[in-house]
Amino acid sequence: xxxxxxxxxxxxxxxxxxxxxxxxxxxxxxxxxxxxxxxxxxxxxxxxxxxxxxxxxxxxxxxxxxxxxxxxxxxxxxxxxxxxxxxxxxxxxxxxxxxxxxxxxxxxxxxxxxxxxxxxxxxxxxxxxxxxxxxxxxxx
Amino acid sequence: xxxxxxxxxxxxxxxxxxxxxxxxxxxxxxxxxxxxxxxxxxxxxxxxxxxxxxxxxxxxxxxxxxxxxxxxxxxxxxxxxxxxxxxxxxxxxxxxxxxxxxxxxxxxxxxxxxxxxxxxxxxxxxxxxxxxxxxxxxxx
DNA sequence: CAGTATCCATGAGGATACTG
DNA sequence: CAGTATCCTCATGGATACTG
Numbered sequence: 001x002x003x004x005x006x007x008x009x010x011x012x013x014x015x016x017x018x019x020x021x022x023x024x025x026x027x028x029x030x031x032x033x034x035x036x037x038x039x040x041x042x043x044x045x046x047x048x049x050x051x052x053x054x055x056x057x058x059x060x061x062x063x064x065x066x067x068x069x070x071x072x073x074x075x076x077x078x079x080x081x082x083x084x085x086x087x088x089x090x091x092x093x094x095x096x097x098x099x100x101x102x103x104x105x106x107x108x109x110x111x112x113x114x115x116x117x118x119x120x121x122x123x124x125x126x127x128x129x130x131x132x133x134x135x136x137x138x139x140x
Numbered sequence: 141x142x143x144x145x146x147x148x149x150x151x152x153x154x155x156x157x158x159x160x161x162x163x164x165x166x167x168x169x170x171x172x173x174x175x176x177x178x179x180x181x182x183x184x185x186x187x188x189x190x191x192x193x194x195x196x197x198x199x200x201x202x203x204x205x206x207x208x209x210x211x212x213x214x215x216x217x218x219x220x221x222x223x224x225x226x227x228x229x230x231x232x233x234x235x236x237x238x239x240x241x242x243x244x245x246x247x248x249x250x251x252x253x254x255x256x257x258x259x260x261x262x263x264x265x266x267x268x269x270x271x272x273x274x275x276x277x278x279x280x
Numbered sequence: 281c282a283g284t285a286t287c288c289a290t291g292a293g294g295a296t297a298c299t300g
Numbered sequence: 301c302a303g304t305a306t307c308c309t310c311a312t313g314g315a316t317a318c319t320g
Contacts, residue, residue, distance in 0.1 A: 014174045014178075014239075014240065014243055015170065015171050015174050015243070016243050016246040016247050016250065017170055017174070017239050017240070017242045017243035017246055018170050018171060018246075019246040019250055019253065020242035020243065020245050020246040021161065021164055021165065021170050021242065022280060023253065023280075024161055025161065025165045025166075025280075026165075026292065026293090027292075027293065028293090030155065030157055030158050030161050031155050031158060034154045034155050034157070038154075043301085043302090044301080044302060044303085045301060045302080054293095054294095055293085055294060055295070055296095056301095056302080056303075057293090057294075057295085057296090057303085057304080057305095058292085058293060058294065060302080060303060060304085061278065061292075061293085064278045065278040065280060067256075067260065068256065068257055068260045068278045068280070069253055069256060069257065069280070070249075070252050070253050070255065070256025070257070076302095080300095080301095081300095081301050081302085082300080082301050082302050082303085083301075083302085084301085084302065084303095089252075089256075090252070091249040091252045091253065091256075094245060094248065094249060095245055095249075097241065097245075098238065098241035098242045098244070098245050099154075099157050100154065100157070101237065101238035101241045102157045102160035102161060102238045102242070103154055103155070103156050103157035103160065104238070105160050105234055105235055105238050106156040106157055106158075106159040106160040107156055108234065109210075109231040109234060109235075110156065110159055112210050112229075112230070112231045113159065113163065113209050113210050113231065115210065116207075116208065116209060116210025116229075116231075117208055117209065117210070120207065120208045138201070138204045138205040138208045139310090139311065140162060140205065140208070140209070140311090166311095166312070166313090167312075167313065168313090183281085183282090184281080184282060184283085185281060185282080194313095194314095195313085195314060195315070195316095196281095196282080196283080197283085197284085197285095197313090197314075197315085197316090198312085198313060198314065200282080200283060200284085201312080201313085216282095220320090221281050221282085221320095222281050222282050222283085222320080223281075223282085224281085224282065224283095279290090279291070279292095280291095
C-alpha cells in the first residue's frame with residue numbers, strides 16, 4: 001500500500017500539524033531540506049559531503065520520501081555519467097518558515113530539554129514519587 | 141544509554157530544528173501536546189477518550205517521552221484510586237506557536253502532499269524517467 | 281485508574297557490496 | 301555518480317492481559 005492515506009480529520013483540526021511532522025519525522029529529512037534550501041538545486045554527491053555522517057543509501061531513502069511527499073523535485077539530466085539534482089517544491093519552500101520557527105524554539109529550549117532528560121534519568125534510579133516502577137525508560 | 145545525547149552541533153545551526161522535530165517525531169506526540177494545551181492539566185483516562193484511537197500503553201509511552209523531553213509535567217496525587225495529571229511545561233507551551241505554524245502549512249499544502257503521493261505512485265508503475273528501478277517505494 | 285509486562289509486525293538507520 | 305540489493309538491529313505502534 002505504498003504510503004498510507006493521511007487521515008486529515010482524525011484529530012482536532014489543529015492536529016493537521018501531524019501531517020507536517022510526518023513529512024519531516026525521519027532522521028535526516030529536515031537536514032536535507034535545510035541543506036537544499038541553503039544551496040539551491042543540489043546533487044546527491046554534494047549533499048553527501050555537505051551533510052556528513054549520512055550514507056548514500058540513507059540519503060537516497062530520505063530523498064525518495066521527500067519526493068514522495070512533494071517537498072523536493074527530482075531532476076534527472078540525460079547524460080553520462082549520470083547526473084541528477086534535487087530542488088525544493090513550492091510546498092517545500094513554504095515549509096521553511098515553520099521549520100525555522102521550530103529551530104528558534106530549539107535554540108531557546110535546548111538546555112531545558114537536556115536538563116529535563118538528565119533529571120528524568122536521575123529520578124529513574126532513585127525511588128519514584130507517585131507510582132510507576134523501574135523500567136519506564138524512553139530512549140528519546 | 142537511556143536517551144542518546146543530542147548532538148546540538150552536528151549540522152548547520154539551522155538544523156538545531158532537528159531537536160524540535162525529534163521531541164515530536166512520534167506518532168501521537170503532537171496530538172497529545174495539542175490536546176493537553178486545549179484542555180489544561182489532563183488525566184490519562186481523559187486523554188484516552190478525547191484523542192481516540194490510541195491505546196493506554198501507547199499513550200503512556202508518549203507521555204513518558206514527552207516528560208523525558210521536558211514538554212510535559214507529571215503530577216501524581218497521593219490518593220486512592222490513583223490519580224495523575226499531565227500539563228505542559230514552559231518549553232511545551234512555547235512549542236505551541238511553532239506547531240501551529242506547521243499546522244497552518246499542513247492546512248495549506250495537504251492537497252499538494254496527497255497529489256504528490258499519488259503522482260509518485262503512478263510514476264512508479266509506469267516506466268521511470270531518468271534512472272531508478274521499480275522497487276523504490278517509500279511508505280511515507 | 282495508572283501503569284507495566286509480553287509478544288508481534290513493521291519500518292527506519294546503518295554498513296557493505298554491487299550495477300548501469 | 302546515482303541508485304539498488306542485502307543483511308542486521310532496534311525503536312514504535314499496537315493488541316492483550318495483568319498488577320497496585
